[in-house]
Amino acid sequence: MMKKLIAGNWKMNGSLAANDKLLKDILAGLGQQASCQIAVGVPAVYLAQCQALLAGTKIDLASQDISTHEVGAYTGEISGAMLMDFGVRYAIVGHSERRQYHGETDEVVALKAQRALGCGITPIVCVGETLAEREAGQTDEVVKRQLAAVIHANGHCISEVVVAYEPVWAIGTGKTATPEMAQQVHAVLRAQLKAASEHADRIKLLYGGSMNAANAASLLAQPDIDGGLIGGAALKAQDFLTIIAATA
Numbered sequence: 557m558m559k560k561l562i563a564g565n566w567k568m569n570g571s572l573a574a575n576d577k578l579l580k581d582i583l584a585g586l587g588q589q590a591s592c593q594i595a596v597g598v599p600a601v602y603l604a605q606c607q608a609l610l611a612g613t614k615i616d617l618a619s620q621d622i623s624t625h626e627v628g629a630y631t632g633e634i635s636g637a638m639l640m641d642f643g644v645r646y647a648i649v650g651h652s653e654r655r656q657y658h659g660e661t662d663e664v665v666a667l668k669a670q671r672a673l674g675c676g677i678t679p680i681v682c683v684g685e686t687l688a689e690r691e692a693g694q695t696d697e698v699v700k701r702q703l704a705a706v707i708h709a710n711g712h713c714i715s716e717v718v719v720a721y722e723p724v725w726a727i728g729t730g731k732t733a734t735p736e737m738a739q740q741v742h743a744v745l746r747a748q749l750k751a752a753s754e755h756a757d758r759i760k761l762l763y764g765g766s767m768n769a770a771n772a773a774s775l776l777a778q779p780d781i782d783g784g785l786i787g788g789a790a791l792k793a794q795d796f797l798t799i800i801a802a803t804a
C-alpha cells in the first residue's frame with residue numbers, strides 16, 4: 557500500500573528560535589516509528605536552517621513556492637535550482653493564498669509544477685473551491701479545471717506530482733470538510749488522473765483545510781485521502797505528531 561504523506565505548511569510563521577524548538581520537539585517525539593512520509597514547508601529564508609536541522613532525519617524539506625523562471629532578472633523570485641541547493645524535496649504550488657493574493661492563474665500554477673518536476677522536485681499542487689463556488693454547485697468543475705491545466709502542461713510526468721485538495725472555505729477557519737465531502741472530491745480528482753495516467757493509483761491526494769489532531773484519523777481513513785497538508789496544526793509539535801500517528 558502507498559505510504560501516506562503528512563506535510564506541514566508553515567506559511568509566514570516562524571523564527572530561528574521557534575523553528576529550532578519546533579523541529580527538535582517533532583524529531584524527539586517521532587522516535588523510530590514513522591509509518592508515513594513527512595515534510596515541512598518552511599519560509600524560504602529558513603531553508604538553510606531547516607536543512608541543517610533535518611539532515612539525516614525522516615522529515616523532508618518543502619518550499620512554499622517556486623518561480624516559473626529558471627534564472628535571470630526576476631527580483632524576489634526563487635528558482636528550482638536554488639531550492640535544490642538546499643535539499644528541497646517538495647514545492648507547494650498554487651496554494652489558494654498565492655492564487656488569491658498573488659494572482660496566480662491555473663496556467664502559472666501548471667508552469668510552476670513543470671519547473672519543479674524539471675529539477676527533480678515533487679510539486680504539491682493545490683486545488684480547491686471557494687465557499688461561493690461550493691454554494692453554486694461548482695466544486696467539481698473548479699477543481700477539475702485547476703487540475704486539468706497541470707495535467708495539460710505536464711503530460712506523462714503527471715504521475716510524479718502530489719495533489720492537495722484544499723477547500724478555500726476550510727483553510728484556517730476551523731471548518732473542515734467532512735470526511736465524506738473530502739472523499740467525494742478526491743474521487744473526482746482520482747478519476748481525472750486515471751484518465752490522464754495509467755499510474756494514477758500512485759499519485760498521492762492530500763486533504764488540507766483545518767485538519768487537526770482530532771479530525772485527522774477520520775479524514776485519513778477515506779480510500780482516496782493519502783495524506784494531509786497541514787497549516788495551523790503543523791506549528792504545534794504535539795498536534796503534528798498526533799496527525800502523523802493517525803496514519804498508522
Ligand code: 13P
Binds near residue numbers: 651722
Ligand atoms: P489550516 O490547516 O491552518 O487550515 O491551513 C491549511 C492549509 O492551507 C495548508 O496548506
